[in-house]
Amino acid sequence: MGSLTLPKLLVVDFTKEDLKPGTTSWSSACNDIKQALEDHGCFIALYDKVSSELQKSIFRAANELFDLPTETKIQNINEKPYHGYVGQIAFVPLHEGLGIDYSTTPEGAQSFAKLMWPDGNISFSESSVSFSKTVAELDQMVIRMLFESYGVQKYSDSHTDATTYLLRFLKYRAPEVNETTMAFPSHTDKSFLTILYQNQVSGLEIRTRDGEWIAVDFPPSSFVVMAGDACKAWSNGRVLSPNHRVTMDMSGKETRYTIALFSFLSKTVQVPEEFVDEEHVLRFKPFVHVDLLKFYDTDNGRRSQDILKDFCDLYLLRSLVWSQLKIIMTARPHVVDFAMQDMEPGTNSCCRSRNGVRRALEEHGFFVALYDEVSAELHKAIVRAAEEVFDLPRETKALVISDKPYHGYFGQSASRPLTEGIGMDNSTDPESA
Numbered sequence: 001m002g003s004l005t006l007p008k009l010l011v012v013d014f015t016k017e018d019l020k021p022g023t024t025s026w027s028s029a030c031n032d033i034k035q036a037l038e039d040h041g042c043f044i045a046l047y048d049k050v051s052s053e054l055q056k057s058i059f060r061a062a063n064e065l066f067d068l069p070t071e072t073k074i075q076n077i078n079e080k081p082y083h084g085y086v087g088q089i090a091f092v093p094l095h096e097g098l099g100i101d102y103s104t105t106p107e108g109a110q111s112f113a114k115l116m117w118p119d120g121n122i123s124f125s126e127s128s129v130s131f132s133k134t135v136a137e138l139d140q141m142v143i144r145m146l147f148e149s150y151g152v153q154k155y156s157d158s159h160t161d162a163t164t165y166l167l168r169f170l171k172y173r174a175p176e177v178n179e180t181t182m183a184f185p186s187h188t189d190k191s192f193l194t195i196l197y198q199n200q201v202s203g204l205e206i207r208t209r210d211g212e213w214i215a216v217d218f219p220p221s222s223f224v225v226m227a228g229d230a231c232k233a234w235s236n237g238r239v240l241s242p243n244h245r246v247t248m249d250m251s252g253k254e255t256r257y258t259i260a261l262f263s264f265l266s267k268t269v270q271v272p273e274e275f276v277d278e279e280h281v282l283r284f285k286p287f288v289h290v291d292l293l294k295f296y297d298t299d300n301g302r303r304s305q306d307i308l309k310d311f312c313d314l315y316l317l318r319s320l321v322w323s324q325l326k327i328i329m330t331a332r333p334h335v336v337d338f339a340m341q342d343m344e345p346g347t348n349s350c351c352r353s354r355n356g357v358r359r360a361l362e363e364h365g366f367f368v369a370l371y372d373e374v375s376a377e378l379h380k381a382i383v384r385a386a387e388e389v390f391d392l393p394r395e396t397k398a399l400v401i402s403d404k405p406y407h408g409y410f411g412q413s414a415s416r417p418l419t420e421g422i423g424m425d426n427s428t429d430p431e432s433a
């Protein structure tokens, strides 16, 4: 049996003096980046613009931040999902994270620091802005090279102008004996690009196109550049947004810190027309970037195995539902009378109802049925039954599980706090009831 050789991530050297547009090293780096993002969705960047001073101060800032009391850290709230404080989650006990939105601007960093420290924290804000700006330069260089390698460089300036940055401080403590080593579950990023910087503790793993997990070891002075789902959508599916996770060493004792810079677009994410032809049909409708995060923040989004597809389908569906809703609001619904005496097949009234059903379903997809077989007695009994079942303790209701999706208990969901439902399969069978 042959031995398995796992692919190594490509290393792109940004420290070369002559890495300037028009040079051969520039165009070969452009090709490398494109190839790496298409093959693995990420690469390692050697980039020496973060001085050892700045490196020290950004990790000092991280330490200072995580040392704050939880009550303070949880004040890092943002209306954009996954931008604020994350932590104290039972199934990811090792992880904690905080985010500074608009982190390349002094205002962004200062308003974050004011939330965390009553008098602000000048050295913290300065380190954050300086680190964000330095890494954002790398982000913009990668964007320029990626756009150029696809021959769509004419869009790269407007892309960069519409980019905002989120700096996240991420901490993973070492697991205790018998504790999970899963420090951050598998996911794809919703950003356009993500750039990761770590201390001396590794833990990042990415999944290749073949489903193989590979550990990414990168020295503290280098960066991992990774494509997010927005980049995949923009490229019409050419670029991979890889699944990745963080696993801590079972016997490790040290805390891992990652400083991550995520880029987001404040304009619509749209596939350039150059990416669409007979061979490459348009796969993703234009969308507002933050809506992708909002979709990910729903049950459907989190459960999805193919978030971009489900998100874009939902968008499509939503505009369809809207157009149907408009019909319902402007047209009176059809009413079909099933309560008549003479509903025998072949009778005139049966014929009329049959045509009514068909017209209603073709036009509106629904109708109101007049049907008097549910007696007043039965009506009362079924309402009473509903009250009784919802009055049961939550633990009891949660026992109603079905292997068919949407057949069991559903409730206590943050995205639909008003709704609770419970299902009875084979409900016409007295035994199942």
Ligand SMILES: O=C(O)CCC(=O)C(=O)O
Pocket: 168, 170, 184, 189, 196, 203, 204, 244, 245, 246, 258, 260
């Ligand atoms: O800490 C890391 O290396 C990865 C963090 C990550 O994947 C994320 O925050 O999305």
Ligand SMILES: [Fe+2]
Pocket: 187, 188, 189, 244
């Ligand atoms: Fe991630």
